[in-house]
Amino acid sequence: MAIPENAAGSKIVPPKLDESSAKPKQHPNVRILEGLLDESKRKGRAVRLRKISPLLKIRHLVIIAAFVVLVAIPSTLASLYLAFVAQDQYHSSASFAVRSIISSAGASDIMGMFTQTTAGSTVADSYILMDYLLSERMVEDVDSRFDLDATFAPRGGDYFFGLAAGQPIEDKLNYWRRMITVDFDNASGILQLHVRAFDPKKAQEIASFILTRCEILINDLSTTAHEETLKLARQEITIAEKRLTDARMALREFRDVSQDVDPVEGAKLAVQLVAGMEQQLAKLNAELEVARSQMAEDTPRIRVIKTQISALESRIETEKQRIGSGIAEAKTDRTTTDLTNSDVSGRLQLYEKLQLEHEFGEKTYAGALASLEKARIDATGKQRYLAVFIQPTLSQMAQYPNRLLYAVLVFLGGMFVWGMATLLYYNIRDRA
Numbered sequence: 001m002a003i004p005e006n007a008a009g010s011k012i013v014p015p016k017l018d019e020s021s022a023k024p025k026q027h028p029n030v031r032i033l034e035g036l037l038d039e040s041k042r043k044g045r046a047v048r049l050r051k052i053s054p055l056l057k058i059r060h061l062v063i064i065a066a067f068v069v070l071v072a073i074p075s076t077l078a079s080l081y082l083a084f085v086a087q088d089q090y091h092s093s094a095s096f097a098v099r100s101i102i103s104s105a106g107a108s109d110i111m112g113m114f115t116q117t118t119a120g121s122t123v124a125d126s127y128i129l130m131d132y133l134l135s136e137r138m139v140e141d142v143d144s145r146f147d148l149d150a151t152f153a154p155r156g157g158d159y160f161f162g163l164a165a166g167q168p169i170e171d172k173l174n175y176w177r178r179m180i181t182v183d184f185d186n187a188s189g190i191l192q193l194h195v196r197a198f199d200p201k202k203a204q205e206i207a208s209f210i211l212t213r214c215e216i217l218i219n220d221l222s223t224t225a226h227e228e229t230l231k232l233a234r235q236e237i238t239i240a241e242k243r244l245t246d247a248r249m250a251l252r253e254f255r256d257v258s259q260d261v262d263p264v265e266g267a268k269l270a271v272q273l274v275a276g277m278e279q280q281l282a283k284l285n286a287e288l289e290v291a292r293s294q295m296a297e298d299t300p301r302i303r304v305i306k307t308q309i310s311a312l313e314s315r316i317e318t319e320k321q322r323i324g325s326g327i328a329e330a331k332t333d334r335t336t337t338d339l340t341n342s343d344v345s346g347r348l349q350l351y352e353k354l355q356l357e358h359e360f361g362e363k364t365y366a367g368a369l370a371s372l373e374k375a376r377i378d379a380t381g382k383q384r385y386l387a388v389f390i391q392p393t394l395s396q397m398a399q400y401p402n403r404l405l406y407a408v409l410v411f412l413g414g415m416f417v418w419g420m421a422t423l424l425y426y427n428i429r430d431r432a
Helices: 028-085 123-133 136-146 169-179 200-258 263-294 300-323 344-381 403-431
Strands: 090-102 118-121 180-185 190-197 384-390
Touching: 028 403, 090 123, 090 200, 123 136, 123 180, 123 190, 123 200, 136 169, 136 200, 169 180, 169 190, 190 200, 200 344, 200 384, 263 300
Parallel strands: none
Antiparallel strands: 090 118, 090 190, 090 384, 180 190
């Protein structure tokens, strides 16, 4: 805005207003009270700052130092170690399964028992293999073949992923379980093996050796199962053979002592002989009755007939005594020593007993042979073998250790510990 000028050409300056007159005047007491209040506020703020400021600095410094110690330093060291010190590791993979042969034993002919077979999964044997692969026995076998101290010795200062020399078997087992992975698919029965080593060729060789040892173990299990299945059947065959042999020897001894091949046929002949003599006796009695009706009692004809009847009756009685004693006290436990003065029924009783034992022995022996054949077929059906689907691979690029994953895990672990420690400090501080 332009300043007006007077007639002489000079600028007109407006008069200045008094600042004291522009502000409202305050009562002197009010100004004193305001000054006192401002001074007290400044003193209280200064006191609070002097008390609180050191505490805040110490607490924040402790939290920052804890973050550095628990998170920053471990993460940095781990990243540097993984990047420049940790050695590359190569893996070799293989897939295999345990199979069993199931024979078609229901075939009608002998060749039918050895026709096409199907392979069945044996889950129990697969779990046995898993335990074997992660056992001390496997570690000892691999150590004797490859020398684990030399194979997994620390390289380039990588003592974290390497195996120190002279470790006990327990530490070697823990390290072995870090370098080998076994996965089992329960549905298909397939086992997947992963072996790690600092050299790809060495990893492949170790995986091949593991498959060989697994095949030997499966063959041993198959042989053991086969022998155990046939063991009982062979024992039954031995018992049946002894029983049949004893029965045959007893029957032969009976025939030697009695001089009778078949007492049954002899008994039949004796009965037929007695029956014939009784028919003759009946005929002579009839003739005697006719002669008595025609001639006197003391005639030669009647005396001859009476003599014949008496001789025939004596002969019939003798033959009946040979057939049986006629006494109810017959022995039930006769042996070949009782054959000297034994009757036909006694010999027949002993013969039937020996013949029964002989027949029973033959049937038992035949049943034992059938059981042995069935056990042999079952044992053949229980044979196991190792089916390898994927041979050990040869890695061309190192996939272990997973440096990024390990670095992130170290960082997250440090963050977790640092966060828990910070929360615990604040929790204790709030409750104090």
